[in-house]
Amino acid sequence: MAKIISVANQKGGVGKTTSSINISSYLARAKKSVLLIDLDMQGNATTGSGINRGNLESCAYDVLINSSEPSEVILQTQFHFDVLPSTMNLAGAEVELLQVSSWEYSLKKQLEKISSHYDYILIDCPPSLGVITINALVASNSVIIPLQCEYYALEGITSFIQTFKKIQYNLNPSIEIEGVLLTMYNKTTTLSKDVASEIIKHFGNKVFKSIIPRNVRLSESPSYGKPIGYYDPSSKGAKAYLNLVKEIISNE
Amino acid sequence: MAKIISVANQKGGVGKTTSSINISSYLARAKKSVLLIDLDMQGNATTGSGINRGNLESCAYDVLINSSEPSEVILQTQFHFDVLPSTMNLAGAEVELLQVSSWEYSLKKQLEKISSHYDYILIDCPPSLGVITINALVASNSVIIPLQCEYYALEGITSFIQTFKKIQYNLNPSIEIEGVLLTMYNKTTTLSKDVASEIIKHFGNKVFKSIIPRNVRLSESPSYGKPIGYYDPSSKGAKAYLNLVKEIISNE
Ligand SMILES: Nc1ncnc2c1ncn2[C@@H]1O[C@H](COP(=O)(O)OP(=O)(O)OP(=O)(O)O)[C@@H](O)[C@H]1O
Numbered sequence: 001m002a003k004i005i006s007v008a009n010q011k012g013g014v015g016k017t018t019s020s021i022n023i024s025s026y027l028a029r030a031k032k033s034v035l036l037i038d039l040d041m042q043g044n045a046t047t048g049s050g051i052n053r054g055n056l057e058s059c060a061y062d063v064l065i066n067s068s069e070p071s072e073v074i075l076q077t078q079f080h081f082d083v084l085p086s087t088m089n090l091a092g093a094e095v096e097l098l099q100v101s102s103w104e105y106s107l108k109k110q111l112e113k114i115s116s117h118y119d120y121i122l123i124d125c126p127p128s129l130g131v132i133t134i135n136a137l138v139a140s141n142s143v144i145i146p147l148q149c150e151y152y153a154l155e156g157i158t159s160f161i162q163t164f165k166k167i168q169y170n171l172n173p174s175i176e177i178e179g180v181l182l183t184m185y186n187k188t189t190t191l192s193k194d195v196a197s198e199i200i201k202h203f204g205n206k207v208f209k210s211i212i213p214r215n216v217r218l219s220e221s222p223s224y225g226k227p228i229g230y231y232d233p234s235s236k237g238a239k240a241y242l243n244l245v246k247e248i249i250s251n252e
Numbered sequence: 253m254a255k256i257i258s259v260a261n262q263k264g265g266v267g268k269t270t271s272s273i274n275i276s277s278y279l280a281r282a283k284k285s286v287l288l289i290d291l292d293m294q295g296n297a298t299t300g301s302g303i304n305r306g307n308l309e310s311c312a313y314d315v316l317i318n319s320s321e322p323s324e325v326i327l328q329t330q331f332h333f334d335v336l337p338s339t340m341n342l343a344g345a346e347v348e349l350l351q352v353s354s355w356e357y358s359l360k361k362q363l364e365k366i367s368s369h370y371d372y373i374l375i376d377c378p379p380s381l382g383v384i385t386i387n388a389l390v391a392s393n394s395v396i397i398p399l400q401c402e403y404y405a406l407e408g409i410t411s412f413i414q415t416f417k418k419i420q421y422n423l424n425p426s427i428e429i430e431g432v433l434l435t436m437y438n439k440t441t442t443l444s445k446d447v448a449s450e451i452i453k454h455f456g457n458k459v460f461k462s463i464i465p466r467n468v469r470l471s472e473s474p475s476y477g478k479p480i481g482y483y484d485p486s487s488k489g490a491k492a493y494l495n496l497v498k499e500i501i502s503n504e
Pocket residue numbers: 011012013014015016017018019040044125126127183184185212213214215216218219220222237262263264265379402403404405
């Protein structure tokens with residue numbers, strides 16, 4: 001059975017997509033079979049993995065709302081991991097999903113059909129705590145919480161944890177925190193240091209030892225549709241995600 | 253009658269809140285009377301303006317859903333502009349608003365009661381194209397679209413414009429684009445230059461001449477609950493927002 005990990009945080013721009021793609025890629029390089037699910041209507045995880053969204057006939061929306069077979073929607077990338085792509089159709093899912101009975105379990109039910117095909121399934125979530133993110137957390141074994149080392153991101157973590165605890169209590173008692181991932185860390189600013197030490201104080205050993213530095217190569221790689229390991233494997237960003245995946249695998 | 257401007261972009265972390273607070277602050281310094289509305293459940297515009305969210309009895313949720321009088325919910329800041337604060341209650345509004353008849357006009361109707369008290373009303377939107385952002389756009393005369401000079405932000409602009417055009421056509425024919433605001437511009441990277449020139453090619457003179465540089469002082473100021481003009485008025489970030497507001501006023 002696959003380990004299903006959501007990558008979630010309602011704060012925008014904290015590195016959810018960048019982390020989802022690069023963790024998937026380095027897990028695949030470690031010979032794990034991996035599926036990356038894009039649940040954000042922006043479709044950044046889809047295009048960042050080199051897939052052209054323009055001519056997709058079906059996507060994550062169809063799996064969630066129309067009960068399409070996941071295996072018929074999943075695409076292979078050139079990077080040895082699969083992607084369940086997303087399109088703007090997902091924008092309608094927030095409202096339409098509410099009309100489906102026991103909507104919270106829609107994704108969970110669908111993933112049971114394909115879970116045995118993979119070692120890991122990663123879910124890139126949109127920047128909200130709405131119906132789609134709830135579906136992802138209910139379907140998951142654990143969650144990775146990327147956290148930009150900035151003030152507003154720090155502020156938002158409490159409300160994320162409140163929602164997480166509600167889901168753990170009411171809908172998915174087995175979900176755990178895989179880890180809090182510090183991202184865009186800039187060692188020359190006291191802001192980064194202050195936020196990092198505050199997070200470590202709160203979350204202790206739940207904070208991944210690997211810290212992702214702010215590194216322009218990470219923001220350049222999506223314009224080439226490649227994970228960082230294929231765009232610039234010797235960059236600081238690549239090394240940080242490689243170390244992170246080693247940590248994730250060692251937690252198995 | 254106030255000029256009502258939404259600050260919106262479904263891409264997360266592009267500088268919506270930072271722009272909303274600092275534009276409000278420099279408009280107030282130019283002796284304009286200003287209301288900043290926080291429509292994001294994260295409440296960053298509330299805390300970034302120095303207001304403690306912890307002990308708020310009512311907020312934007314009550315104005316949208318419970319028809320509370322806006323003037324009873326609005327608070328004064330120390331920075332000569334008012335704020336309609338937000339709390340986590342807003343998270344419920346996405347779903348509850350749909351049960352209100354002609355929900356698209358909820359905010360518009362409420363703002364008519366207070367519009368004569370202000371010269372400008374700015375609305376900080378959440379990172380989505382859902383019910384709350386639609387409400388804001390329906391209530392607005394124009395929209396400022398902050399755009400981080402990075403690849404994923406560039407990718408998302410097309411779907412924002414599609415939604416904007418639908419709202420302009422069906423719900424609010426008078427809304428215009430106030431301008432596209434380039435943010436977190438890093439003049440040492442080709443990525444910033446490439447994205448900026450791509451945006452200027454698409455939007456021409458709709459792109460504000462003032463470009464906001466990446467400037468750590470801008471990300472430090474919210475931890476002190478102050479707009480940049482009060483935290484570090486001589487910083488590059490402060491000067492850029494001051495110039496932007498001069499441009500906005502000259503467009504009157
Ligand atoms: N460590 C990093 N260093 C530099 N840039 C980064 C880093 N991580 C991500 N970025 C860039 O920062 C921006 C935000 O990252 P990303 O889109 O992955 O965040 P997100 O949380 O998925 O955003 P959203 O909330 O919109 O889904 C992107 O342009 C990305 O390329």
